[in-house]
Structures are given as structure tokens and as C-alpha cells.
Amino acid sequence: MKGKKRVEFVIYGLHPALFCSEVDNYFICPICYFVASDPVSCKSCEQIFCEGCIDRYSKIKENKCRICKIDLEITPLRKFPRKVYESFFLYCPNFNYGCRFEGGIKEMHEHKAICDFKKINCSNPICAHNFLAKDKPIPEADVCSMQCLETFEISEILGKTGRVEVSKYFWKCLQNHRIKYEESLEKEYLDATSGKGxxxxxxxxxxxxLEDKFEEIKWHxxxxxxxxxxxxxxxxxxxxxxxxxxxxx
Known part of the structure; x- marks a missing residue:
């Protein structure tokens, strides 16, 4: 029995519940059934789609409009629909994770890129943890720990460089761990000795x-x-x- 091909389902649209007011059905993408994100339209019927949804649909299915079935030709939104779309006011998609930012569509696109509450998946291929951007322990990499950073970098090196490069990197990791371990021991020693007095x-x-209390009780x-x-x-x-x-x- 042949294994079934795995199909990855991606939603590009914005959930209607994120919007501060009701959104007209004209702006609902007929592929993901959410409010269109980065909207584009079919030149023939002017149906609006998410740019990501229609791009993926045309590659998997066929290069025809899902609605009018005519050869698909994508165009930007016309001036008036674009103006209405840009007037929408909504909450940050990371609202459930604690973000309380509110703004227009344009502002939201800019905010999403820097939102402290967006969820990040650890880049380490053998780690399944995820975390919020504000809790990112290492600013320069999307990893949840120093161990994951080293594992990720080794996985990037393997297959791309020779054994010498891998050995150099491994030696560098050992040296860094030794230095950090020495620093932690020195800090613990200083904390212990400074607290003696x-x-x-x-x-x-x-x-x-206690002695004063004992003397007071003794006379009673x-x-x-x-x-x-x-x-x-x-x-x-x-x-x-x-x-x-x-x-x-």
C-alpha cells in the first residue's frame, strides 16, 4: 500500500474576529474563507484573493480563477476597493498571546514583523519547542537555548564543509562552555565569600x-x-x- 502524499494546508488570510467592525463578504478570500491578506484580484471577474492563497492554488490546482474558471491573470486592487480595505481597523493576530496593539491594515503589516508576542519555532531541527519573540534568549538566532544554537549551527555545517571545519567548530563550543563554567564558579565563590560578614x-x-528574651522570661x-x-x-x-x-x- 502506497503512503498518502502529505498536503500542507496554509491559511494566509486574517480571521474576521480580529477586525474591530464587520467586514463585507467582498473582501473574503474564497480559498481560505478569511479576510484577504495582501489582496489581489482576478482581472476577469474582479474576485479578491489572498496573494499567498491564489499563488499556492495556481501551482497545486491549475492556473485558472477559482470563481470564473477563466485563465488567471492577477491584478492589484482597484483604487476604491484598496481605499476601503486600508480603512479597516483590527487587533494584532497575536492577541491571544498577550499583544494589545490595534491599528490599520498598513500599520498591522509593519507591526507583525516586530511584534514581541509572535510565536517563533526553534530553528534546531530536533527541537519542538516554540516561544514568544519577547522571550527569545539569543537575539541573533531563532533558538530557545544555547544548546539548540550549537546544534542548529552544526546541522548547517554538516554536508557543506569538511571534517576540519566541523572539528574546529566543536572545539570552539567546548572552549566557550569551559569559559562560562569558570565564570559561573567564580561568581558563586564571590557571592559566598562576600556574604560571610x-x-x-x-x-x-x-x-x-534570644538572650535578651531569655533574661526577661527568667525573672518571671x-x-x-x-x-x-x-x-x-x-x-x-x-x-x-x-x-x-x-x-x-
Whole structure:
């Protein structure tokens, strides 16, 4: 039994729920059924499509309009539809990830490229993690960790360079790890030694507080003695508090 060919389904349009007001059906792409993104139109019937949707459709299916079935010739939107389309106001597509940006279509295209809340898939081919742009740990690469960066770079090197280049890169990684490990150990040592004096002072203050509390309690509760069959304490001393005669039971 032959395996089925995998078909990747991509939506290029913008979800209608992102728009601050209702969008006319004229601007709905008949391929993805979302509001057209980077809209273009068929020259024959003036049907609007997402540029990405119609480009992919014409390569997979046929180079004919999905609506009028005439040979497809793509043209930009006419002036009035373009003006209406550019007047739409919408939320950022990354709204569910925390972005609260709102703006027009043109502004949104510019914002999406730099949005801190867009989801990024790790470039490491064996890593399945994704993260938000604002949480990107390494600015110069779309990876989730230093290990993934090194794995990604090695995967890029393999098959393109010889063993010498791979060995040089591996040696460089080992050196970098050694330096970072030494730096972390040195930092831990400095933190530990710099805190000695502070810790000692805190312990001494705590001990003094306990001693003062013990002295205060000692004059309230402390052993007495029998005097003529009567249990007595040191009630005659002026620095005692609460001492009294207790009859022997």
C-alpha cells in the first residue's frame, strides 16, 4: 500500500474576529474563507484573493480563477476597493498571546514583523519547542537555548564543509562552555565569600535577641526554694517581676 502524499494546508488570510467592525463578504478570500491578506484580484471577474492563497492554488490546482474558471491573470486592487480595505481597523493576530496593539491594515503589516508576542519555532531541527519573540534568549538566532544554537549551527555545517571545519567548530563550543563554567564558579565563590560578614552579623543579632528574651522570661519563671514549709521566690528583690509566695500543696 502506497503512503498518502502529505498536503500542507496554509491559511494566509486574517480571521474576521480580529477586525474591530464587520467586514463585507467582498473582501473574503474564497480559498481560505478569511479576510484577504495582501489582496489581489482576478482581472476577469474582479474576485479578491489572498496573494499567498491564489499563488499556492495556481501551482497545486491549475492556473485558472477559482470563481470564473477563466485563465488567471492577477491584478492589484482597484483604487476604491484598496481605499476601503486600508480603512479597516483590527487587533494584532497575536492577541491571544498577550499583544494589545490595534491599528490599520498598513500599520498591522509593519507591526507583525516586530511584534514581541509572535510565536517563533526553534530553528534546531530536533527541537519542538516554540516561544514568544519577547522571550527569545539569543537575539541573533531563532533558538530557545544555547544548546539548540550549537546544534542548529552544526546541522548547517554538516554536508557543506569538511571534517576540519566541523572539528574546529566543536572545539570552539567546548572552549566557550569551559569559559562560562569558570565564570559561573567564580561568581558563586564571590557571592559566598562576600556574604560571610553579613551572615555573621545577622546571626549575632539574632543570638542577642534570644538572650535578651531569655533574661526577661527568667525573672518571671525560675526555681524558688522552701522556707519554713513555704515555697518562696525572690519577691523581695526590686528587679524581679511577678514573684509571689506559693503555698506548698
Amino acid at each position: 553579613t551572615l555573621k552579623t545577622e546571626l549575632e543579632a539574632e543570638l542577642k535577641e 519563671i525560675h526555681p524558688g526554694k522552701y522556707v519554713n514549709e513555704v515555697w518562696t521566690c525572690c519577691q523581695d528583690k526590686k528587679d524581679t517581676i511577678g514573684c509571689s509566695l506559693l503555698q506548698r500543696l
